[in-house]
Amino acid sequence: MTEPKTPDAAATTGPAKKHSRSGKSNATIYDIAKVAGVNPSTVSRALSKPGRVSAKTQKLIEDAAAELNYQVNPFARALPTGRTNTFGLIVADITNPTFFDIIRGAETTATLRDYTMVLAESAESGVTELTAARRMMATVDGLILASPRMDDDDIRTIARDKPVVVINREVDGVPCVVPDVNKGISEAVRSLAGNGHHKVAFVAGPPQSWMSARRWEGVQAACEWSRLEAVRLESTKPTVDGGRQVARDVRASGATAVLTYNDLLAIGLMQELQAAGMVIPDQISIVGFDDIFGADFTTPPLTTVRSPLGECGSGAATLLLDLLHGDLPRGTGETAATLRVETELVLRGSSGRLLPAG
Amino acid sequence: MTEPKTPDAAATTGPAKKHSRSGKSNATIYDIAKVAGVNPSTVSRALSKPGRVSAKTQKLIEDAAAELNYQVNPFARALPTGRTNTFGLIVADITNPTFFDIIRGAETTATLRDYTMVLAESAESGVTELTAARRMMATVDGLILASPRMDDDDIRTIARDKPVVVINREVDGVPCVVPDVNKGISEAVRSLAGNGHHKVAFVAGPPQSWMSARRWEGVQAACEWSRLEAVRLESTKPTVDGGRQVARDVRASGATAVLTYNDLLAIGLMQELQAAGMVIPDQISIVGFDDIFGADFTTPPLTTVRSPLGECGSGAATLLLDLLHGDLPRGTGETAATLRVETELVLRGSSGRLLPAG
DNA sequence: AGGTATTTGTCAACCGGTTGCCATTAATTG
DNA sequence: CAATTAATGGCAACCGGTTGACAAATACCT
Numbered sequence: 001m002t003e004p005k006t007p008d009a010a011a012t013t014g015p016a017k018k019h020s021r022s023g024k025s026n027a028t029i030y031d032i033a034k035v036a037g038v039n040p041s042t043v044s045r046a047l048s049k050p051g052r053v054s055a056k057t058q059k060l061i062e063d064a065a066a067e068l069n070y071q072v073n074p075f076a077r078a079l080p081t082g083r084t085n086t087f088g089l090i091v092a093d094i095t096n097p098t099f100f101d102i103i104r105g106a107e108t109t110a111t112l113r114d115y116t117m118v119l120a121e122s123a124e125s126g127v128t129e130l131t132a133a134r135r136m137m138a139t140v141d142g143l144i145l146a147s148p149r150m151d152d153d154d155i156r157t158i159a160r161d162k163p164v165v166v167i168n169r170e171v172d173g174v175p176c177v178v179p180d181v182n183k184g185i186s187e188a189v190r191s192l193a194g195n196g197h198h199k200v201a202f203v204a205g206p207p208q209s210w211m212s213a214r215r216w217e218g219v220q221a222a223c224e225w226s227r228l229e230a231v232r233l234e235s236t237k238p239t240v241d242g243g244r245q246v247a248r249d250v251r252a253s254g255a256t257a258v259l260t261y262n263d264l265l266a267i268g269l270m271q272e273l274q275a276a277g278m279v280i281p282d283q284i285s286i287v288g289f290d291d292i293f294g295a296d297f298t299t300p301p302l303t304t305v306r307s308p309l310g311e312c313g314s315g316a317a318t319l320l321l322d323l324l325h326g327d328l329p330r331g332t333g334e335t336a337a338t339l340r341v342e343t344e345l346v347l348r349g350s351s352g353r354l355l356p357a358g
Numbered sequence: 359m360t361e362p363k364t365p366d367a368a369a370t371t372g373p374a375k376k377h378s379r380s381g382k383s384n385a386t387i388y389d390i391a392k393v394a395g396v397n398p399s400t401v402s403r404a405l406s407k408p409g410r411v412s413a414k415t416q417k418l419i420e421d422a423a424a425e426l427n428y429q430v431n432p433f434a435r436a437l438p439t440g441r442t443n444t445f446g447l448i449v450a451d452i453t454n455p456t457f458f459d460i461i462r463g464a465e466t467t468a469t470l471r472d473y474t475m476v477l478a479e480s481a482e483s484g485v486t487e488l489t490a491a492r493r494m495m496a497t498v499d500g501l502i503l504a505s506p507r508m509d510d511d512d513i514r515t516i517a518r519d520k521p522v523v524v525i526n527r528e529v530d531g532v533p534c535v536v537p538d539v540n541k542g543i544s545e546a547v548r549s550l551a552g553n554g555h556h557k558v559a560f561v562a563g564p565p566q567s568w569m570s571a572r573r574w575e576g577v578q579a580a581c582e583w584s585r586l587e588a589v590r591l592e593s594t595k596p597t598v599d600g601g602r603q604v605a606r607d608v609r610a611s612g613a614t615a616v617l618t619y620n621d622l623l624a625i626g627l628m629q630e631l632q633a634a635g636m637v638i639p640d641q642i643s644i645v646g647f648d649d650i651f652g653a654d655f656t657t658p659p660l661t662t663v664r665s666p667l668g669e670c671g672s673g674a675a676t677l678l679l680d681l682l683h684g685d686l687p688r689g690t691g692e693t694a695a696t697l698r699v700e701t702e703l704v705l706r707g708s709s710g711r712l713l714p715a716g
Numbered sequence: 717a718g719g720t721a722t723t724t725g726t727c728a729a730c731c732g733g734t735t736g737c738c739a740t741t742a743a744t745t746g
Numbered sequence: 747c748a749a750t751t752a753a754t755g756g757c758a759a760c761c762g763g764t765t766g767a768c769a770a771a772t773a774c775c776t
Contacts, residue, residue, distance in 0.1 A: 028732055039756045044734060054754065074497050075442070076732030078433040080761040086476075094462040097455070097651060104452040107479060111490070116497065118444075118476045121465060132469070139432050139474065267655060293455060294652030297625060386762055397726050402764060412724060434762035438731040 027068035035064040047072070086116045087320055088136040090129060091146045094121045096239075097292040098262060098309065102146050102167060105313025113321050124237075126150040126208065133158050142320045145169075146313075149208050165320045167312050169210035175323065175336040177316045178211075181218040184305035184343030188259065188287050189222035191345065195353045197257040197285060199229045203246050203269070205238045205261030212261050215289060219259055231255060235265055243268020247276070256284055256354050263288035263295045263304055270298060270350060285351035300349025308341050315339050385426035393422040405430070444474040445678055446494040448487060449504045452479045454597075455650040456620060456667065460504050460525060463671025471679050482595075484508040484566065491516050500678045503527075504671075507566045521681045523674045527568035533681065533694040535674045536569075539576040542663035542701030546617065546645050547580035549703065553711045555615040555643065557587045561604050561627070563596045563619030570619045573647060577617055589613060593623055601626020605634070614642055614712050621646035621653045621662055628656060628708060639710035649704050658707025666699050673697050 029043040036043065038057060045052040046061040053061075064070075078084045089106050091099040103119065110117040120136065122129030126149040133143060133150075142163040148155060152171050158164055159174045166176045192200060202219045205212035216232060223230035233249045235242045243265035250258055250269060260266040266288030270280055278284055280300060288295060291306035319339060387401040394401065396415060403410040404419040411419075422428075436442045447464050449457040461477065468475040478494065480487030484507040491501060491508075500521040506513060510529050516522055517532045524534045550558060560577045563570035574590055581588035591607045593600045601623035608616055608627060618624040624646030628638060636642055638658060646653060649664035677697060 030732080040732090041734075041757080042755055044732095045755085048734080052754080057755080071496055073437075073732055075433045075436040076761095077734080078761090079431075079437055079732080079763090080734050082761090084433070094465060095458050095651065097458075100453050100455070100458065103477070104479070107452060107477060111478065116476050116494075117478075118474050119461075119465060120469065120475075121462070136474075138429055293453065294655050297652050297655040299657030388762080398762090399727080399764075400725055402762095403725085406764080410724080415724080431762055434731095435764075436731090437733090437762080438764050440731090 027065075027070040028073070029070075031068055032061060032064045032070055035068065036060045084139060084141050085114065086118060086140045087142045087144065087317070087324075088118050088120065088133075088140040089144045089146065090120045090122055090132050090136070090148070092122050092124050092129075092149055094119075096264070097294060098264075098290050099146060100293060101309035102313035102316075105310040105315075106144060106317040107313075109314040109317035109321070113317075115317075115321065117317075122149055124149060124206065126154070130154055137162060141324050144316045144320055146316075147209065147211065149206070151208075163320060163323045165316045165323070167316050170338065173336055175319050175338065177312050177319065177339045177341065178214075179307035179312065179343045180340045181211075181214055181305070181343055182221075184307075184345050185215070185218040185259075186222045186225070187345035188303075188305055188351075189219065189226050189228065191347065192257045192285060192287070192351065193226040193228055195257075195285065195351070197228065197354055199231070199253075199255045199257070201231050201233055201250055201253045201255035201258045203233045203235050203243075203250070203258060203260040203265055205235065205265070209238075209261070215259075215261060235261065238262050239264050240268035240271070243270070244272040247272035250284075251276075257287070257351065258284065259287045259289070259305075261289060263290050263292045263302060266302055266304070266350070267295070267298055270302070280350055281352035282355040285354070287351050291346050295346075296348060298350070303348045303351035304346050305343050306346045307343050311341050315341065385423075385428040386431070387428075389426055390419060390422045390428055393426065394418045442497060442499050443472065444476060444498045445500045445502065445675070445682075446476050446478065446491075446498040447502045447504065448478045448480055448490050448494070448506070450480050450482050450487075450507055452477075454622070455652065456622075456648050457504060458651060459667035460671035460674075463668040463673070464502060464675040465671075467672040467675035467679070471675075473675075473679065475675075480507055482507060482564065484512070488512055495520060499682050502674045502678055504674075505567065505569065507564070509566075521678060523678045523681070525670050525674050528696065531694055533677055533696065535670050535677065535697045535699065536572075537665035537670065537701045538698045539569075539572055539663070539701055540579075542665075542703050543573070543576040543617075544580045544583070545703035546661075546663055546709075547577065547584050547586065549705065550615045550643060550645070550709065551584040551586055553615075553643065553709070555586065555712055557589070557611075557613045557615070559589050559591055559608055559611045559613035559616045561591045561593050561601075561608070561616060561618040561623055563593060563623070567596075567619070573617075573619060593619065596620050597622050598626035598629070601628070602630040605630035608642075609634075615645070615709065616642065617645045617647070617663075619647060621648050621650045621660060624660055624662070624708070625653070625656055628660070638708055640713040643709035643712070645709050653704075654706060656708070661706045661709035662704050663701050664704045665701050669699050673699065 029040045032043045033040040042053055042057065043061050046058050107117050120132040122132055129148060129150050136143060145164060145166045147168040148166060155171050155174060164174055166174055168178060170176045170178055200223055202216050204216055220230050231253055233246060233253060235246045238261055247269050260269060266286050270286050273284060274280060280286060288302050288304040291304045295302040295304050387398045390401045391398040400411060400415065401419050404416050465475050478490040480490055487506060487508050494501060503522060503524045505526040506524060513529050513532060522532055524532055526536060528534050528536055558581055560574050562574055578588050589611055591604060591611060593604045596619055605627055618627060624644050628644050631642060632638060638644060646660050646662040649662045653660040653662050
């Protein structure tokens with residue numbers, strides 16, 4: 001006979017062409033409209049404009065939607081509105097653990113607020129970064145740049161088109177999330193001074209790094225305050241390898257304590273110095289920045305100025321999402337909102353009292 | 359006569375109300391069509407169906423597109439076609455370094471092939487994972503699941519809707535990328551046997567972890583081959599902390615060598631054992647899995663069975679993208695393609711000769 | 717040349733929501 | 747109770763590409 005009462009169970013043709021269409025979640029507002037006996041536009045309103053339709057109709061529609069297992073088609077929505085419920089995160093280096101917590105913080109906030117995060121990396125290059133940003137522009141509502149390498153003007157250009165939040169850097173007119181290095185650094189330098197050190201070296205990071213400059217300034221200021229001598233050394237790249245390479249300069253500098261631009265450098269430096277027979281912290285103290293994953297794996301564990309990276313990530317995402325929803329901080333005039341987070345010294349074994357040379 | 363020769367220069371109405379939209383990259387195929395003097399559909403074909411229009415028209419259109427700085431609107435394209443040029447990557451834990459290289463590998467491949475990658479995390483929960491996957495379904499062309507925690511059936515259900523590639527697990531009927539543990543494990547066990555060990559403990563990972571099961575099997579087999587005794591211990595969670603907690607059981611087991619489900623466990627275990635005064639590797643040898651970032655920071659540096667994680671990430675992305683483009687591996691019948699990658703022992707300081715108890 | 721086979725471009729109908737404008741209908745008020 | 751006003755739902759025109767069907771133009775053939 002002709003199909004008793006299971007009109008849909010009639011998948012007669014068999015699994016014709018695998019997952020071509022089967023998966024497309026199919027119910028549309030038109031289907032809902034039919035079931036609920038209203039006009040599609042009413043469905044649209046019920047689902048996105050709270051209070052625009054009567055409570056009765058609302059319920060009718062919601063029930064129908066639930067029954068049909070309806071899900072909005074993000075593309076159909078994005079087309080006329082331009083809103084995509086997506087933001088982009090660009091980091092300088094995906095494998096640099098500094099960014100892990102930032103990524104996680106941002107992702108968590110995204111999911112929480114029903115946004116999707118797309119990730120891209122700039123490979124520490126300003127050009128690649130700009131390309132990635134441009135590529136994203138078309139598909140996202142806003143952008144988070146973590147430790148951007150492009151110049152201020154490029155950032156501002158992008159910010160003119162889409163909301164942008166910057167992490168680890170301050171750019172005029174763009175909302176930023178920056179760890180305030182002063183507290184952490186002054187704690188670190190005071191600790192070193194208390195341990196009998198007189199000459200401190202700072203190993204700088206990439207020249208384009210805004211944060212590297214801030215840290216160097218902070219170290220200089222703190223040293224002046226504590227009446228220590230501060231010298232600056234350059235690194236080739238902000239990695240473990242770069243840390244190894246700078247060991248030579250560190251020894252030549254005569255400093256008994258070293259602060260490095262980041263933990264990676266500190267770890268590499270420590271490895272190289274130890275390989276050369278130096279005892280840490282008896283002969284030289286080492287302090288890193290960030291407190292990345294693995295900073296406490298070393299022997300001795302690394303003393304470091306911690307930045308709350310996860311907080312930076314979630315803070316940036318929150319800032320961006322608030323911006324997108326128009327909860328923009330009023331009263332700030334033309335100056336963009338800047339979120340400052342605290343840094344603190346994490347005292348571990350790689351820094352300590354200087355032993356008299358034997 | 360009427361309109362000498364500049365029909366377009368007649369923009370009489372002036373710039374009425376622009377900058378509301380200033381940011382949105384604006385040129386559409388209709389604009390191009392106007393400039394090139396053809397029909398919009400011809401523009402569409404010229405831009406996406408190679409060879410469908412004459413070389414002359416093609417050039418005309420391309421020039422116009424370039425001049426107008428045209429970029430396709432991904433949403434407008436996605437609406438009728440369903441293709442989004444985006445894939446999703448779901449990892450169990452964003453802050454677990456195991457995934458860093460996977461993420462990077464996948465992201466690099468994505469960018470290379472002009473795809474966008476969106477990232478989500480399951481927080482080691484099968485339910486969260488399924489939710490994340492469902493959420494993504496609507497917006498991606500395919501999905502990569504790295505170390506999935508949901509069960510096979512859920513995975514297959516998803517795979518029925520959209521192409522899925524799984525990393526670190528084998529699921530019938532779904533393409534997978536799995537490190538083949540045997541080579542690495544047998545190297546490790548042979549090394550331990552050669553160093554005088556007789557009893558080996560394996561610290562297992564999460565019960566839902568397919569890979570944990572494989573590794574335990576591998577250890578058992580290799581131990582049998584080398585005539586070593588193998589015991590299995592359970593961990594509470596696959597983290598540094600979990601490693602610390604299992605130290606007690608390890609000591610009680612009487613094993614002189616330990617292989618742990620992953621490096622994190624190994625590191626935590628090592629820390630705890632050392633804190634209790636044990637000397638590694640003199641009194642006990644420790645071998646991890648994966649060779650994550652930081653595995654060589656420890657003292658002694660960690661011996662580990664390396665999985666080529668980056669390769670897994672890029673391999674999975676390549677597989678997925680090939681699938682999406684219909685370059686599906688023919689001849690495999692109904693069984694899905696599985697990509698196996700090699701593992702190898704990375705011999706460092708945490709394993710070695712067992713010294714006679716003093 | 718006439719006639720068929722091929723390109724190549726046009727038309728128009730989608731894809732699935734959103735939203736301004738208008739017509740009902742219900743609520744409020746003098 | 748009639749009149750004014752507010753709440754609600756419907757119509758239709760978008761958003762910007764894609765694609766099947768078809769006609770026009772060009773090529774190829776005997």
